[in-house]
Amino acid sequence: MNTICSGTWPRSFRGLRPSGWRVLAGAGAWLLIAGCAQDVPDDGELRSGYPHQVLFRQETPAMLEACEERIDMVVSDHHVWMREYAVESFAQRYPDKPVLIHVGGDFISANAYLPRQWMSDRGLMRGTVRRKWIERRAGYGEVLREDFVPMPDFPGFWLYEAGIDTTKPVPPGPRVTLSVPDTERFRPRRATPNFMAASLERLTGSPNVPRTVVLCPRDHSGELDWSRAELGEVTATDAAAGTIAVRRYRAEKAAFPPMDAGTYVAAAVGIWDRIDTWGRRNLPEDHPLHYPVIPFMQPNFSPYAPVDPDTGLNAAQWFACHFIERKAKYFPHSDGYALDVCSSTFFSTPKIIERADFNNDGRVDRGYLDGASWWGLGMHDFVYYLREGVPGVYAGMGDALELTWDSTDTDDQRFFHLLNGGEFEHTMIHGMGWSIGQHRYSSNLDRLLLWGRLAQKPNITFVSNKHPDDAWHGGGDQRLEEEQRRRPSYALSYWRLDLASACMVTGLAHKDAIRAPSAAELLDYPGRAAEEDRYGANLALDYDEFHRGVEDVRRWLGAPLTPPRRYRGHLGPVLYAFDAESAFPRIEAEDRRWAAREPERSGMRTLRFEVEQTGPFTGDEERFHLFARLPIDNVRFEPMAEYALRFRLRGSSPYGAIADRYRPIPRAVILRLKSGGMLAPTSIKPDGYHKTGFGQEILAFPEERRVDVTLQAPAAGAGELQIDLSESPGTVELAGIELRKGCADVLYRVFENGVVVLNGSREEAVEVDLASVLPGLKLRRLDGMQDPAHNSGEPVRGTLRIPPEDAFFLERAMPAGAWRAKARGL
Incomplete structure (x- = not known):
């Protein structure tokens, strides 16, 4: 119960x-x-x-x-x-x-679990199989308790693909043949993720797993009656006959009742398949757990999912x-x-929800x-x-x-x-x-x-x-x-x-x-x-x-004395700044379901974009269906060079109109450079990246914030900044756009007993003039054992050269009181 x-x-x-x-x-x-x-x-x-x-x-x-x-x-x-x-x-x-x-x-994540009917069918709720499983797992018995692992008994809680109605009644019994107008959607699917499919193929000769399905009869008004729904597994499909064979899960009940014609049949969305050979080694071949795949299912957390009549949840x-x-x-x-x-x-990962039907109306959404x-x-x-x-x-x-x-x-x-x-x-x-x-x-x-x-x-x-x-x-x-x-x-x-x-x-x-x-x-x-x-x-x-x-001093840096700060002394001069003389961006839509007004100039240096409508945005595949193309005037980009982009950003709440609880969720704005007619170098694999490019993902809130981000130019030549606007209707504003050569991601922070400084550039070492940004502070490198060339214990005088994608942890080389006095003025 x-x-x-x-x-x-x-x-x-x-x-x-x-x-x-x-x-x-x-x-x-x-x-x-x-x-x-x-x-x-x-x-x-x-x-x-x-x-x-x-x-x-x-x-x-x-x-x-x-x-x-x-x-x-x-x-x-x-x-x-x-x-x-x-x-x-x-x-x-x-x-x-x-x-x-x-x-x-054991039972995989915050968004992949198994229903009680599956657990019961595999013998994991009680009896010999459960006892053997617990013994094999050396005391992990609580992972099979209902108050420990979520295993709801209500089949309506799970996410299914678009389903279809049976054309004939469902007969009683544990193994049934169902007449359906389309059998293709019930054929075995490839295990997910890919490395699990590869493991399964090595083990069984096939990377495919049978479909878990729900059988949900309808009530007198034609609505789905989830209180009578059952889960099962497709064991065969016959396209010529228009039938699928289903083994109904051996849940904790006495019979497998008949269901009327028009019963809704839908395959569960596969999210993660865990390979587990314990059943193959310890159970008869005809036992369901003998098959080496545990096909985890995805709860349907949307409000379109059915409500359990027993709990009202x-x-x-x-x-x-x-x-x-x-x-x-x-x-x-x-x-x-x-x-x-x-x-x-x-x-979600697009392939996972490729045929998902969140409201169970039989149509992919x-x-x-x-x-x-x-x-x-x-x-x-x-x-x-x-x-x-x-x-x-x-x-x-x-x-x-x-x-x-x-x-x-x-x-x-x-x-x-x-x-x-x-x-x-x-x-x-x-x-x-x-x-x-x-x-x-x-x-x-x-x-x-x-x-x-x-x-x-x-x-x-x-x-x-x-x-x-x-x-x-x-x-x-x-x-x-x-x-x-x-x-x-x-x-x-x-x-x-x-x-x-x-x-x-x-x-x-x-x-x-x-x-x-x-x-x-x-x-x-x-x-x-x-x-x-x-x-x-x-x-x-x-x-x-x-x-x-x-x-050998733990927590040696002490508490922070300053916020993290960006070092900009290595950046080149301003190459581009959007102003009244700059070329204006244009809007491009790859799909007519996405549309935006023409961009507006607000003041001298602010761009305003108003997205009027968007199509079904469900992830990566819909990015850059709608975007702005801002020419970067009079700049010839160098191939694979880094450019520091600085601007102020704000965007309207993308979901606040649905409910107040969603209002704080920010919107995503994706930025990328196109240069020399390219979004990515030809040397980059896989080829799909030639469409998405070297994008940086930024979050926009209703209140303005300053953004510093590094973009890479994929090729030599003239270029443009492309601004993705595809996610949702609403407003996006960029102000004070400014571009310099160099990496924006060089940061430092002062602590009670030292300084941490990092270089996020993937291409170039950076010379940081510590004397100019930390005047009066005396520092030395750590005296380390693991990388003595890096952590050499030497004093740091003037500038510090930081290799690409690296950092230094520098310790205080002066009395604590004098250090604090100097740091207080930074």
């Missing part, structure tokens, strides 16, 4: 005042994003010294105990034996250190209630959740209904109900719950008003350093700085780097160098850039060596096997920058 949302969480949660939807009230609050600088953290931030080391998903009780004094934040898997003896006790011993439970792992409300109750029962001392994803959280994309707004509602609850049903957790969620790009969530931070996973540089995505560090940095200013308190935004490097790797130095030519992210310089970026906001960063998909031997660094034997996991990796090199 489903007991979710029973209102049984502790009294301390029930009386919390709902926090509202956290609009930053008043013009004063928006001053935080209007300028380039971030406020020095207030009392809501972590106040111990920077940098802060984060432990991410690899702890065991022994390992955490060995590392805990140097760890300032823990993101733990929800596995029982780790949680019960490690992070919960850690949270009690260190109540000032954030402890989050990672929503992912839709999927977003039900799942939020589940996680509130799970937090109270299983993780009472931990602070909240680090939500994970299988697909992007604001606009991909989540675009009534003028908005409900994939992202549904994800918003899930978090919103975690905070606010559902009046009359359950209370939300308000500010008592700390939450982070991936912020990899603008296709991920933009919920600054609901979350305590973004997770910047893998590195700050997309593509692990080897794809065209590497050029998007500038976008990531801009968004990271926004999280530093706008996240809810306490701000626990963090950066995670999971790659081997020069300090921690196996396979030998030559093998590492070979791989670095393919993936330059496997380098200490990338890690330093990640940690320095984190220090521009919260200082929270994680480092491990667990991701090297094509070179697994690089993960087997010396001593790792011995650590895993002793502690059950490798110890947290240590770096010079965490402990001031040979001096």
Whole structure:
């Protein structure tokens, strides 16, 4: 029996005042994003010294105990034996250190789960298979409990592709043949993601998985009767006969009833298929779990999903209630959740929702209904109900719950008003350093700085780097160098850039060596096997920058004394500035469903764009369906050179007209240079990037803010700035547009005991004149052990040369009192 949302969480949660939807009230609050600088953290931030080391998903009780004094934040898997003896006790011993439970792992993420009917069909609800499964997983039994893993029994909660009505009645029985006018949509689909399809093909000879389907009869008025719906699996299709064979899931019921002609049949949207060979090794061939794929399903968090008649809740409300109750029962001392994803959280991966039907009317809508994309707004509602609850049903957790969620790009969530931070996973540089995505560090940095200013308190935004490097790797130095030519992210310089970026906001960063998909031997660094034997996991990796090199002082930077600031002394003169004499942009629409008015000039230096209508924008594929083309007069671009673009930006709320709770969500504005008639060099692969180009993703709020971003010119010649306006109707304004040669992403920040300075350029080293921007401050490099040429312990005099995509952590070389006095005037 489903007991979710029973209102049984502790009294301390029930009386919390709902926090509202956290609009930053008043013009004063928006001053935080209007300028380039971030406020020095207030009392809501972590106040111990920077940098802060984060432990991410690899702890065991022994390992955490060995590392805990140097760890300032823990993101733990929800596995029982780790949680019960490690992070919960850690949270009690260190109540000032954030402890989050990672929503992912066994049952995969914050937006991919399994229905109870599937679990029952596989024998995982009770009986011998369940017992064997738990024994095999060495005590992870709680992951099969209904109050732990979300497994709703209501089939209407899941996202389906466009379905079709049967032309004949559905007979009774566990295996049935259905007459349908189209069998093609029920043929096996390719497993997702691609690496799972490859694994499945190696195992079974085919990359395809059978379709999970819902059978939903209709009531007397012809509406779908979700209270009688069932799930099953297509075992065969016969196009000539117009039939599909379906094995109905062996749910906890006595019979498989007949259904009338006109029963709606739809395939579930596949989001992630996990390969698990346990059933093949331990169960008879005719057992459903013998097949090696666990086909996770996607909840339909949109308000178009059916409401469960038993609870009165839709999927977003039900799942939020589940996680509130799970937090109270299983993780009472931990602070909240680090939500994970299988697909992007604001606009989904296009192939996942290619045939999705969010309102179950039999027509593909991909989540675009009534003028908005409900994939992202549904994800918003899930978090919103975690905070606010559902009046009359359950209370939300308000500010008592700390939450982070991936912020990899603008296709991920933009919920600054609901979350305590973004997770910047893998590195700050997309593509692990080897794809065209590497050029998007500038976008990531801009968004990271926004999280530093706008996240809810306490701000626990963090950066995670999971790659081997020069300090921690196996396979030998030559093998590492070979791989670095393919993936330059496997380098200490990338890690330093990640940690320095984190220090521009919260200082929270994680480092491990667990991701090297094509070179697994690089993960087997010396001593790792011995650590895993002793502690059950490798110890947290240590770096010079965490402990001031040979001096071994943790959190040595102390508190920030200044906001992060951009250094501009290396930039060339102004090449272009939009003014009254500049050529005017023109609007281009690749699809007639998108339209905008002619651009307007507001004052001498402001461009105003008014988007009148947009078509079904559901993600990357619709970008640049509508865009402005602004000629950059009298500039001849150099191939692959970097150009610093500065402007002031604001945009109307893209979703505020739908409901007030969506008003704080910003809109995305994508910028790219076209030069020499090219959007990307011919050498770039895959060819798809020749359409999207070297774009930078920027978020626009109703209040103006200054933006500094780096664009690369793909080819030599004249050029234009292209401004994507495709996402939603409304207004976008750019003012004071100015272009210089050089990278915009050179930043520094002063702390109590040192300075962090970074160079985000992927092309050129930068000479930073520290004497001019930090007059009177005496500095020296760290005296390090891992990269002694970089961290040499030498004094820094005058200028400092920073290699591309690298950073320096410089320590104070003068008395603390004199340092503070000098820093106060900066």
